[in-house]
Amino acid sequence: MPPPDTTRTGGWLFALVAAWGLFGCAREPKPPLERGAGVFQRSCASCHGVGREQKVALGFKVAPPDLAEPALQARLGDADFRRVIREGKGQMPPFGKMLDDAEVSDLLVYLRSLARSTPPGR
Ligand code: HEC
Structure with a gap:
């Protein structure tokens, strides 16, 4: 029996790991801020992101x-944010069925970080 071709196996493994990374399936733990930013990009940025003026x-x-x-950050407490996200408001759709509690918590970490990065006087 010939020895297994390790170069080939290694190549496949590499491709597999690379694809995992590319498609974001790698399950290494990410910090809440990073996860929250992802949730924001997926669920909120289309309306609240860049270009909202239009x-x-x-x-x-x-x-x-x-x-x-x-x-807005001062007016809304964490509970208010959670309620708006879960139930929607006016023409904003509710996200209660799409985001679980953990995702909403991550989102809050991200949203609060936006406030801190806003320069004073803006
Ligand atoms: C389809 C567009 C749309 C999406 C997607 C959307 N929003 Fe909104 N959002 C709105 C609109 C429109 C309003 C203004 C509602 C009003 O005051 O009548 C609003 C208002 C808000 C407010 C302010 C509520 C208040 O009391 O003043 C918050 C906070 C908010 N959205 C958070 C989010 C978050 C977090 C997400 C992502 C999970 C999100 N929105 C996704 C359209 C959207």
């Missing part, structure tokens, strides 16, 4: 606000 023109009665806004 969203009024897309027919929102109340435009999706800038979530980094210090006044």
